[in-house]
Amino acid sequence: MKKKSASDRKTHRKYGEAASKSVEGALHKEKRGKLMSGKGGRGGKVTSRKQAIAIGLSEARRKGAKVPKKESTMHH
Numbered sequence: 001m002k003k004k005s006a007s008d009r010k011t012h013r014k015y016g017e018a019a020s021k022s023v024e025g026a027l028h029k030e031k032r033g034k035l036m037s038g039k040g041g042r043g044g045k046v047t048s049r050k051q052a053i054a055i056g057l058s059e060a061r062r063k064g065a066k067v068p069k070k071e072s073t074m075h076h
Helices: 017-032 049-063
Strands: none
Touching: 017 049
Protein backbone atom coordinates (compact mmCIF):
# COMPACT_ATOMS: atom_id res chain seq x y z
CA MET A 1 0.00 0.00 0.00
CA LYS A 2 1.34 3.43 -0.98
CA LYS A 3 1.88 6.00 1.76
CA LYS A 4 0.06 9.28 1.35
CA SER A 5 2.24 12.34 1.01
CA ALA A 6 1.50 15.57 2.85
CA SER A 7 -0.05 17.08 -0.29
CA ASP A 8 -2.34 14.06 -0.79
CA ARG A 9 -3.77 14.33 2.69
CA LYS A 10 -6.57 16.81 3.25
CA THR A 11 -6.01 18.72 6.46
CA HIS A 12 -8.92 20.09 8.39
CA ARG A 13 -7.88 22.79 10.77
CA LYS A 14 -9.90 22.97 13.95
CA TYR A 15 -9.11 26.68 14.33
CA GLY A 16 -8.72 29.16 11.48
CA GLU A 17 -5.81 31.51 10.88
CA ALA A 18 -7.78 34.51 12.18
CA ALA A 19 -8.50 32.64 15.42
CA SER A 20 -4.78 31.96 15.86
CA LYS A 21 -3.99 35.64 15.41
CA SER A 22 -6.66 36.64 17.92
CA VAL A 23 -5.35 34.22 20.57
CA GLU A 24 -1.79 35.32 19.83
CA GLY A 25 -2.79 38.95 20.42
CA ALA A 26 -4.61 38.11 23.65
CA LEU A 27 -1.60 36.18 24.99
CA HIS A 28 0.69 39.06 24.07
CA LYS A 29 -1.55 41.52 25.95
CA GLU A 30 -1.76 39.17 28.94
CA LYS A 31 2.02 38.90 29.09
CA ARG A 32 2.32 42.69 29.09
CA GLY A 33 -0.39 42.99 31.77
CA LYS A 34 -2.78 44.84 29.43
CA LEU A 35 -5.48 42.17 29.03
CA MET A 36 -8.65 42.84 31.00
CA SER A 37 -11.62 40.56 31.54
CA GLY A 38 -15.31 41.40 31.44
CA LYS A 39 -17.21 44.13 29.68
CA GLY A 40 -15.06 47.23 29.42
CA GLY A 41 -12.30 45.58 31.45
CA ARG A 42 -14.29 45.89 34.68
CA GLY A 43 -13.36 42.33 35.67
CA GLY A 44 -9.77 43.32 36.29
CA LYS A 45 -6.45 42.12 34.95
CA VAL A 46 -6.17 38.64 33.45
CA THR A 47 -3.41 36.62 35.11
CA SER A 48 -4.19 33.13 33.81
CA ARG A 49 -2.86 31.91 30.44
CA LYS A 50 -5.96 29.72 29.99
CA GLN A 51 -8.21 32.73 30.53
CA ALA A 52 -6.21 34.71 27.96
CA ILE A 53 -6.69 31.93 25.38
CA ALA A 54 -10.43 31.81 26.14
CA ILE A 55 -10.71 35.58 25.64
CA GLY A 56 -8.80 35.34 22.34
CA LEU A 57 -11.11 32.59 21.06
CA SER A 58 -14.18 34.49 22.21
CA GLU A 59 -13.05 37.60 20.31
CA ALA A 60 -12.33 35.50 17.22
CA ARG A 61 -15.79 33.92 17.47
CA ARG A 62 -17.37 37.39 17.60
CA LYS A 63 -15.43 38.43 14.47
CA GLY A 64 -16.71 35.35 12.64
CA ALA A 65 -13.44 33.41 12.50
CA LYS A 66 -13.34 29.62 12.18
CA VAL A 67 -13.64 28.49 15.79
CA PRO A 68 -15.52 25.42 17.03
CA LYS A 69 -18.68 26.10 19.02
CA LYS A 70 -18.31 26.65 22.74
CA GLU A 71 -18.88 23.44 24.68
CA SER A 72 -21.88 23.68 26.95
CA THR A 73 -21.00 23.66 30.64
CA MET A 74 -24.56 22.84 31.69
CA HIS A 75 -25.35 19.17 32.24
CA HIS A 76 -28.92 17.91 32.04
